[in-house]
Amino acid sequence: MRPFDYQRAQRLEHACQLGTQPGTLALAGGTNLIDLMKLQVEVPETLVDIGRLSLGEIAEEGDGLRIGALASNTATAVHPRVRSDYPVLARAILAGATQQLRNKATTGGNLGQRTRCYYFTNIDQPCNKREPGSGCGAIKGIARLHAVLGASDQCIATYPGDMAVAMAALDATVQITGEKGDRSVPVREFHRLPGDTPQIDNVLEAGELVTAVTLPAPVGGTQIYRKVRERSSYAFALCSVAAVVEMAEGRFTRADLAFGGLAHKPWHDPRIAELLVGSEPSLALFDKAADLLLEGAQGYGENDFKIPLARRTLAAVLCEATGVKP
Structure with a gap:
């Protein structure tokens, strides 16, 4: 792991401001980011710890439910409203990781997790997602876990998460804030296909953070x-x-x-x-x-x-x- 500067954000506005600086990454639960830093896949100049911001609440919002970006996967999966009204989400989270990881992993971090492609996580291998222009080693290499839909000649990696798949079926909405203000993005549009820019995983811009995910009114069936x-x-x-x-x-x-x-x-x-x-x-x-x-x-x-x-x-x-x- 390379040296980096560590800052703890006290306010959401402060975190967004720091996030506009090049080489800055936000740290929540760290279950994905810290691993990538150890592998030198991610080499941030500055880590902004957002873990103490007030973004962990799970609360009613109209007929639906608002899940804070820092709500742990465990808290979401065991929440009474999630279990009763959105069981597909609870089941997806429980299928995704061990109890220890679920206790630390967060809603926002889960949405933003990066691929587990063997070539992405090995800095000695070519990977356009990690190093644009270096090539995609998986296309003619080890591709067992890789994409069969929506891929490009630049990248065939897959998104590894479970939670976001359930949220896509539920037609959830991602709430985002940044220095330019707040915006809402359907979770179905939050992640990007690789195209010619596989290094860009989602629609977040510099200085933006996910603040919550909102679920619509529950359905039967x-x-x-x-x-x-x-x-x-x-x-x-x-x-x-x-x-x-x-x-x-x-x-x-x-x-x-x-x-x-x-x-x-x-x-x-x-x-x-x-x-x-x-x-x-x-x-x-x-x-x-x-x-x-x-x-x-x-x-x-x-x-x-x-x-x-x-x-x-x-x-x-x-x-x-x-x-x-x-």
């Missing part, structure tokens, strides 16, 4: 989070599906689905809901939904299996939600 991984203990998803499904008179009235482990961001395709809503559930319909999901999917050798895996996982989740026999 069935909420499912299914995570397929290489071992039953904690591991990153090969494919995950978060589903919020409602039925009436044997037909879909809501079908919001988001996918993890397949792309550079939590993947949400509104065409799937458009196909399903109003239709009677069937295996043939689920197969059509998978066709939409995987339209344009591309494997890179080692991760080719993800394409049929995503198809099977989507069908399994929809069968569970609707009672259709697989």
Whole structure:
């Protein structure tokens, strides 16, 4: 780990002001950032500790719920409103990491976590995300965990989180503040695809911080989070599906689905809901939904299996939600 300056922000405005300075990173729980600093993937000149700001509250907001950026993953997962009204979120968080990590990891930090691509975390390997212009070693290398959707010739890394996948299915909103003021961004638009600038993970600008995530009014129906991984203990998803499904008179009235482990961001395709809503559930319909999901999917050798895996996982989740026999 390289030397750095440490400052503790006493006010949100102070943290945003410090964040405009080049080489400055915000520190919350540190469960991802500190690891990357040890590997010299992240080499900040200044760390701004925001851990004592008043951003940890989980509170009612209208009919919905506001989760502060510094609320721990544990506090969110066990919150009575989350467990009763947004169980897909609780299940995703519990599937994501050990109790010790959940106790330290925060809402804002979880959204901002960086990829676990082998080439990104090894400074001796080429990685356009870490060092733009150096190349993407994964494209012709070890790509088992990598993207099959939304990738580019610059980067095929995946977003590793679980929480944001559930939030995408719930159509949550990210609250952001900075020196230019406050703004709200749908969580489905918070993360970016790699394109020609894979080093930019999300829409945050210099000096901006996530202050909260707001969940809309709860819905009924069935909420499912299914995570397929290489071992039953904690591991990153090969494919995950978060589903919020409602039925009436044997037909879909809501079908919001988001996918993890397949792309550079939590993947949400509104065409799937458009196909399903109003239709009677069937295996043939689920197969059509998978066709939409995987339209344009591309494997890179080692991760080719993800394409049929995503198809099977989507069908399994929809069968569970609707009672259709697989």
